[in-house]
Amino acid sequence: MQISLRDRFTGSILGVALGDAYGAPYEGGPLERLLWRSLGLFKPGTIRYTDDASMTLTLIRSLIEDQGVHQDMLALRWAAAARWSRGYGPSALRTLKRIRRGADWRQANIHDYKDGSFGNGAAMRVAPIGLLFHHALERCDEAAEQTAVITHAHPLAIEGAKLIARATAHASDNTPPVAIVDALQSAASAEPYIERLAIARQMLDEPVDLPAVRQQLGRSIVAAESVVTAIWLACSHMESTFEQLLQTAHAIGGDVDTIAAMAGGIWGARRGRASLSSNLLERLEDCEAFEHAAENLVALHLQFLESD
Numbered sequence: 624m625q626i627s628l629r630d631r632f633t634g635s636i637l638g639v640a641l642g643d644a645y646g647a648p649y650e651g652g653p654l655e656r657l658l659w660r661s662l663g664l665f666k667p668g669t670i671r672y673t674d675d676a677s678m679t680l681t682l683i684r685s686l687i688e689d690q691g692v693h694q695d696m697l698a699l700r701w702a703a704a705a706r707w708s709r710g711y712g713p714s715a716l717r718t719l720k721r722i723r724r725g726a727d728w729r730q731a732n733i734h735d736y737k738d739g740s741f742g743n744g745a746a747m748r749v750a751p752i753g754l755l756f757h758h759a760l761e762r763c764d765e766a767a768e769q770t771a772v773i774t775h776a777h778p779l780a781i782e783g784a785k786l787i788a789r790a791t792a793h794a795s796d797n798t799p800p801v802a803i804v805d806a807l808q809s810a811a812s813a814e815p816y817i818e819r820l821a822i823a824r825q826m827l828d829e830p831v832d833l834p835a836v837r838q839q840l841g842r843s844i845v846a847a848e849s850v851v852t853a854i855w856l857a858c859s860h861m862e863s864t865f866e867q868l869l870q871t872a873h874a875i876g877g878d879v880d881t882i883a884a885m886a887g888g889i890w891g892a893r894r895g896r897a898s899l900s901s902n903l904l905e906r907l908e909d910c911e912a913f914e915h916a917a918e919n920l921v922a923l924h925l926q927f928l929e930s931d
């Protein structure tokens with residue numbers, strides 16, 4: 624079956640939002656879960672998304688408005704949209720608040736950690752870059768880095784964002800799962816990613832072993848301990864339903880919303896919107912906004928293709 628570009632873009636962005644929203648109630652320890660269960664119930668019948676999908680949506684709107692990555696504008700837009708109630712990473716929220724108060728992102732991003740944060744916050748929001756530049760992987764890398772560094776200057780956070788962007792790009796080109804991991808292994812340069820991608824590649828040939836996934840790939844909010852987990856999750860569930868992917872994300876535990884969001888973006892880019900169930904979509908907060916943004920991203924992609 625032919626899957627259109629529009630179906631792949633909307634599938635990917637809705638995949639991010641669904642993974643995030645349906646993963647959030649399972650994230651972290653008992654206290655975090657309790658807090659999210661009360662925050663997440665703000666509208667009856669609606670599943671609330673968190674920082675992962677919020678920053679993804681703002682990134683798409685910024686790409687459209689600015690006709691590409693404009694770092695200073697993007698920093699201001701992310702800062703303006705940040706709300707603690709969306710469950711931001713602690714340092715990321717402080718960085719965005721500093722930018723909101725007038726600090727330059729080039730200083731704000733190294734205030735808490737001198738080399739910058741190595742959290743997974745840069746990778747969780749990068750799917751739009753993979754879609755927009757899926758025809759030009761070097762530009763994809765460059766744009767992923769430009770978006771990452773605004774809040775996450777650490778090389779491991781940046782490489783994590785590049786890997787998720789590339790994985791999304793390959794998936795949107797209909798690359799089969801094993802070939803996605805092979806391509807990422809050739810692209811990776813930092814040891815933690817090279818090692819984990821080799822393990823993930825091997826795991827694709829074996830039955831799913833969740834304790835091994837948790838131990839060897841990781842499940843934390845640190846980029847190096849969640850990016851490859853998400854890539855494995857998407858690639859090992861490429862022929863499964865989205866609900867099955869979510870179920871495995873819940874069972875892995877840890878940073879569930881983010882692992883499911885990153886995996887959901889990759890899965891949706893290959894499988895397309897038509898493979899997402901309407902049961903899940905019906906309850907997603909702001910579902911139309913994500914879909915509309917993804918459609919605008921298709922138009923920008925086509926515009927870039929024409930001018931190349």
Ligand code: R7I
Binds near residue numbers: 715716740742743880
């Ligand atoms: O990376 P970030 O935006 O967090 C994203 C996560 C996702 O799970 C979201 O769903 C949301 O829940 O948060 O936020 P940061 O605060 O930049 O980084 C996350 C955490 O990584 C920090 O709070 C630290 O615990 C850790 N961390 C570091 N620890 C020591 N040294 C990040 N960088 C460092 C570091 O340099």
Ligand code: MG
Binds near residue numbers: 674709880
């Ligand atoms: Mg989150």
Ligand code: MG
Binds near residue numbers: 650878879880881882
């Ligand atoms: Mg998270």
